[in-house]
Amino acid sequence: MNSLTTVGQKIPKRDAPPKAIGAAVYIQDMKVPGMLHGKILYSKHPHARILKLDTSRAEKLAGVRAVITAADMPSTFRIGVMKDNPPLKTGKVLSIRDEIAAVAATSPEIAEEALSLIEVEYEVLPGIFDPIEAMKEGAMLLHEETKSNVLKLPWKLVCGDVEAAKKEAVFIVEDTFSTPWVTHCCLGTSGCIAQFDTNNNLTMYSNTQIPSLAQNDYIEALNAFGLKNKRVRIVQCVIGGGFGSKLDTYSYEYIAIRLSLKTRKPVKIIFSREEEFFATSPRQCTITKISHGCDREGRLMFREIEMVLDNGAYTSWGATTPSVMMLPISSLYKVPNVKYTAKCVYTNNTYSQAMRGYGNPQATFAIESSLDQLAEIAGIDPYELRLKNANEPGEVTPQRFKITSCGMKECIEEVVKRLNWKGKHGRGAGRGVGMASLIHVGGGARVYKSDGCGTIIKMDDFGKVDVFTGASDIGQGSETIIAQIVAEVLGIPIDDVNVINNDTDICPWDVGVHASRTTFVAGNAALGAALKIKSQVLEAAAKLLEEDPAYLDIKNGIVFSTRNKEKSTPLGKALRKAHYTLGGKMLMAEYFYDPKNENFDKEFKGNLSVSYAYGTHGVEVEVDKETGQVKILDYVAAHDVGKAINPLLLEGQIYGGGLQGVGYALGEKMVYVNGELKNGNFLDYKIPTAKDVPPMQAVIVETDEKDGPFGAKGIGEPGLVPTAPAIANAIYDAVGVRIKDLPITPEKVLKALKEKEKIG
């Protein structure tokens, strides 16, 4: 595979043309004949008892086809990771996004008007909005059936002996870091259309990241509704952004299903931007107490972390992010002794979901900020400290991750070289450089019992190929990557490969587009299927050419003998020969790839991923001491990606992740005051604009991962993981103040500068 023709090329995304001409159909654009429009009534208060709920006036409004409340849902039906969330609430509401009624009407406007006619009386209850308060003895319990607001999740990792290491460490730092609620801000808001056929089989038009798992969720719901043994089909429209926001199924989907069942009509629910802000599940805020120690030479001896996470009122995957946080905590740099505990706590805030990095950004902010503090007291350049402790190929980390390919040192060196680190670090005077690294899963992540993805390939009489993959494209480009891999293996032009990836009726199973796993896992599944069908093609051509298939190959759609130039045939001719023969066959192949990674054991140890992705970001900043403004002068993002299947798309992931990271570092924060979101719009919740783009260099480091498709590893999430600490470290280098609470606003910088002056 040394002369690649398609893999490694900057091939434009295959779904870009319909998107660029306005022809791509998102859920917003989708219409089904006879469709009704659903709207949801949310609680007015973050914690209250519902005394009265009267829907009679809404029901009488012309155009209203159904109004549902908790009474229309099976009383025991709950959603969420810990099954604590009824899709429609009765009795008590626990957050401002609590759904209490919903309407289906002939137009969105009528549905909206009907909501305003629903009368609700509340008895407002005092709420708990701070996880620390919620953890206290005797605190009010959000879920009365539980004994504590701390979720019953055993987040604890112990490797080696931290206490012993503490006694031996020469330099020790300890500090506390915190991160805010931030939200995905997909430009396309959430939505779905639920439709039943006459046999009560459900079709769901959706923009989920987890079609196969969502299918199971809906089947479970139909069972709860008394519809046993029904079929569920999920058809994904073009997805207007994911970033983890669509890793779960949500109340609105079950509400659409229930409204559709009740009205016998398709029901569409589309979130407004306001709903997208307050009624979807964001990345949770964390409080992290961290301690690091090293020996006299700067070799890391221990890392200890205690973390509190605001889970919000119900559970989604946000409650499980500590499992992925363990990855950087145990294995970012070589650190033999590690202890980590995390508590996820119920509060009357919104409830949390994973967002790009699945907890890794929160953990890495604390780790990489703390490492700079350690470097300072140890008197070592932060870059040298990192290089000295960098991960290496062949290493088995304390959490039992088996490091295969590892370009961490190369990434650090790229940043040092490109930023001119040695000429710039430690000069202060308002300008400074900082760096931070990352480790993330790069070869799948066995968080479910299966981490697999299926692929089916069929070929027509002319050598054109249909690839049916379980892997969803959420804009990152998996459709293109899969087409490249198949085209490369089969020796055909990429335009001859058609990828079908949006329909559970025809596509095989996949665990979902998460954990930066799609290029690796779906790529390997496509590779496996392509190799299988290739051998069938060569068998067929061997008969035609009277040649041993072992000496046949395909290039540019021509099957040829590698030892006899005379023997060659267009691919299509061989395929037609195989087809139009007595007892002939059309070529098809399937392959299910499930990586050889491990579920964690009871101690949260095991080789979670087949390979690990690395990267280092370096930043040069200028800090205005008068205003506290931070300006990024230069930004280098170096990533070990194994092999770049498509550098164009890969750079897009790095730039896109990097700028999301800049937003996380310098500006984004959901302002919740007593459970209410105060800045749920783009005016007040500012995501970076084109004006905020610093000079950015995306540096691709290739390490050829032996288990990756053509050597590739994952890149979806890593781009934003080390951004915030790299910037925080650069600010410290520039002006000597360390901001430990994201986002790093000018106010915080200014305040810290003033305090520093006072101390002198």
Add this chain to the structure above:
Amino acid sequence: MKREIGFTLNGEAVRLEVEDQWTLLYLLREVLEMTGTKEGCGYGECGACTVIIDGKAINSCLYPAMEAEGRAITTIEGLVSKDGELHPLQTAFINEGAVQCGFCTPGMIMSAKALLDANDKPTEEEIKDAVAGNLCRCTGYVKIIDAIKSAAGGR
């Protein structure tokens, strides 16, 4: 209240009745079923609904449909030529990798077109200014800026 208005849409004369509470975005998407123009927020903050009205990039979600009377309006659908050839900006967005989820893409391209129609050699700062009102969460804007530069250079 309904009123009949006339305007030019993607080069063709249109006459139709509009309700006074309709926005131009509603008219385009719901009445004319031209869904290339997107709604990302509905209050003029994200730019996904950008169209060009008399040469200017405008958020159609805030623009009253009645105001279209007598104006020339171009939407993303109007950029492809009659024989199916893509506009250089569309080609540049595709080839430079400026499209990820694509939800912001039509609006982004319309803002870029308004810029290039008025200024065929924009500086990087002028490009950033022109699309500052178009939010994108996927790309980090780098390749969008590259695409606009490339389309400007290719003219």
